[in-house]
Amino acid sequence: MSDVVVSSKKKLLIKELLQGQEYATQLKFLLKNHVGLGSDGSASVKELAANVLRSFSQTISVMTSDGCNFDEVEETGSLVFALCNDDVKSEDSSESKKRLLSNTKDRRGSYKRRKTDETRTIVSKTTGDIHSWRKYGQKEILNSQFPRSYFRCTRKHDQGCRATKQGSPIVSSERPIVKQEYLINDDITTTPRSVLADDLFDANLWSDFKDFELSKPDTSVYSCSESQNLEIGFGVFSDFSNDLVYFDERHLL
DNA sequence: GGTATTTGACCGCC
DNA sequence: GGCGGTCAAATACC
Known part of the structure; x- marks a missing residue:
């Protein structure tokens, strides 16, 4: 595929996604304020929801028009193409399983790492706190759709940083609804408080x-x-069950 | 060569 | 014994 075509497709995808994001933001505002009649000239809830659906349908249509070209993934590194890249990963994963099935010996380390650094960017880039994280394990969790990854501070040994965190490195378009924060000091434990992710x-x-x-x-x-004297823990939960909004196209169109 | 990632093995808890 | 968390060998990447 030529660079020109790739570039125009990428622009189209970004445009559609940004538009969808904008519609979703407006929709969220309307839902939050229970406004939806559009009498003031603004788009109604129905219209916005339909626009959101249209934007994402358009995006999917572009993406699937000629399949996902993995070369594009490496060139762009955008989220949209990263989704395609996950397909590459899953292929690798299935390949790994095949290898495992064909060889019962210890196959640790026998893998093909992705050429792009999408994963590395996500899991080990230095974060806003002073830590950078290194993945040290991944586990399939029972009754969980996604595997859980385990990260720890890269300076675990040389600077005594014992921080760890967990999460699934699966791309999601949604944002967390609720976070819970725990602060644990020597003898002071605050009650977990719930806050909207937006606030944080x-x-x-x-x-x-x-x-x-x-x-x-x-x-x-x-x-x-x-620290020996101060221990801080964060418990973070993404739970959509409390705040789910269902869209049924049949009711919108 | 150093560092990061993958992944089976191992270990502790319930 | 099952499950989740961690270890560590093998390998990829820079």
Whole structure:
């Protein structure tokens, strides 16, 4: 595929996604304020929801028009193409399973790492806190759709950083609804408080966590005990069950 | 060569 | 014994 075509497709995809994001934001605002009649000239809930659906349908249509070209993934590194890249990963994963089935010996380390650094960017880039994270394990969790990844501070040994965190490195378009924060001091334990993710997203403290959190749909748990005298833990949960909004196209069109 | 990732093995808890 | 968390060997990447 030529660079020109790839570039125009990419622009179209980004445009559609940005538009969809904008519609979703407006829709969220309308839902939050129970406004939806559009009498003031603004788009109605129905219209916005239909626009959101149209944007994503358009995006999917472009993406599937001639399949996912893996070369595009490496060139762009965009989220949309990263979704295609996950297909590559799953292929690798199935390949790994095949290898495992064909050889019962210890096959640790026998893998093909993805050429792009999508995964590395997500899991080990230095975060807003002072830590950079290194993945040390991944596990299929029972009754969970996604595997859980385990991360720890890269300076675990040389600087005594014992921080760890968990999460599933699966791309999700949704954002977490509720976070719970735990603060544990020597003899002071605060009650977990629930806050809207939006409130936290503005804080620098959570800026990088947001990037990580957006990347997986189920559960993340951060824990940190770097100091002998102070122990701080973060428990973070993405739970859509309390705030699910269903869209049924039949009711919108 | 150093560092990061993958993944089967191992271990502790319930 | 099952499950989740961690270890560590093998390998990829820079």
